[in-house]
Amino acid sequence: MSDSDTGNAAQAGGPEDERIKEIGGLRQWLIRPELGGIVGTIAVFVFFGILAGDSGMFNAQGIMNWSLISAQFMIIAVGACMLMVAGEFDLSVGSMIGFAGISIAMFGVVWGLPMWLAILVTFAICIAIGAINGFIVVRTGLPSFIVTLAFLFILRGFTIFIPQTVENRTIIGGIEEAAEGDWLAALFASDIMGWLFVWLADIGLVDTFQRGTREGQPVVDGIPMLIVWAIVLVIVGHTILTRTRFGNWIFAAGGDAQAARYVGVPVDRVKITMFMTTAFCATVFACCQVFEFGSAAADRGILKEFEAIIAVVIGGALLTGGYGSVMGAALGALIFGVVQQGLFFADVESSLFRVFLGVILLLAVILNTYIRRIITGER
């Protein structure tokens, strides 16, 4: 079963081998999973450019604001996307964010470990929990929906229980002080390329503070590490998924697990690795949040699992697995972030904004599915 060529004998029906058939340039572009994301991104920017162009949404602070939100979505969407391509999904992402944050605070502040060690321990714990998630899924054959739903509650429970029992509180501060000068914490919190914004302020493209201790400084300090992480994760995820053998395994595991096993793909290992990846992404998210805001709270990350899934689905991935792209998920995250923030700048009543969001999600998914079906002729 290890020879991958033998598995394809049955499907060669036509005169030419389908696997090496030429596909036209336009058609090739249209069947990309990113298509919906690209169209949606352009549409969303045009829409808000017209509706909220003069509202501050596109000044430096405004751009930084929706970029940060989009970057947050992106970080968890990368993991969620790869896992979804592998045919599973993870509802414990949101709880994992809260859990990882509290874990860093407990180890780093309450139990006094050096911050870099607290971060590494937290990563180890969270990735191990991701592995447990995946292990239970592949061993029992239960839907990942159920297993990770269980972990949604298990993790949230511990996230409240542990600081409550040890410290009698559910928000733990003092992280900024504990992380002072720490080399690893700096990877998650600081801003880079501040000089760029000073220069932009000098030529008048970026506003400056009008008063206070930061008078004259640009309103944007630099590019937050949160955004850097998002971009790095997207690039790495995209490369793995499209350029490596392991990426092919992910697609195969999600497309038809049994067929993939027949051709020698270690499906279980792939799936477990993907669960560990979502856990890793959630922990990165938590680190960025904890070190930016200087505290961890037990209620962080509520509903973030759905936001990750929304971004991935807008980005063109199939809930059933085997189809999707990290780039699409990143664009989905960008759309989600821009819409969520843009509706505010467009002065939409806040209680209505989720209605709009739901409608846009629905439209994006219908459009994605529709286009894909026409082009690929599937189902």
Next chain:
Amino acid sequence: MKSFLKTVAAAALVAATPFMAAADGHLGGERYILVSHAPDSDSWWNTIRNALTLAGEQMGVEVEYRNPPTGDIADMARIIEQAAASGPDGIITTLADPTVLGDSIRAAVDAGIDVIIMNSGTPEQAREVGALMYVGQPEYDAGFAAGQRAAGDGVTSFLCVNHVISNPVVAERCQGFADGLGVELGESMIDAGQDPQEIQNRVMAYLNANPDTDGILTLGPTSADPTILALEELGLAGDIYFGTFDLGENIVAGIRDGVIEWGIDQQPFLQAYLPVVVLTNYHRYGVLPGNNINSGPGFITADGLELVEALAGEYR
């Protein structure tokens, strides 16, 4: 990757065209944004929204209400940044967690936006983030006053039903109450959750397990309403000393029926209304009150309930 870069380039083009600084200084039609920490499900904030709208109409200014849907304070920090980016004349915000919100608020202040802290936080914290003033009820003091009052009425042990365990500011009410009573808080504060049925069951379970409890403090309608039901089911309604923070229809009815001794009104109406009035007059005429404003605590008892009853949940 290529198409992605193209998209980014296109986006940047769209983004760059309408570049403009926020306009302000126009007399009349000032724009104020109120940011709260409350999740959508918290109906107590309805009063805030009503008062905000009313103040906007009366002063002839634009007002907007924003909140994080799940009550996530980190999300709230982003909302404050977002509000600041839209260049309003003033931001009215709660200071539910100074560590998380401090930087965002300070950046807004430094960018030239006037900020007033309402509801959560303390006058000291408001000053630290550079706000003009604090409008609200000092939580610990209010709890302490309530505790002293209960002690005077003969309460010796109590249950504090906390439905927002994640908010340390709210928990100070329980601590203040315990200190006012002169007892240890210890295990008296329970994490009730937000679901009414769960709250009711937890209160019943606690009272069954601790039959010598002679006082109950709830921290708002979310926990008070199910607690009323729990007491009715246990046959303790009216027997046990029951005080609560905030008002709502059921709380007012409870006070009238003698189930609830008193409600501590922090007057959310004033917390939303006064900042708008203060900011408008500050921007138009340069006048500013010289101090912070305490909107509460005010104890509401069975005497003089009528107006409160008529407006409960709307403006009271």
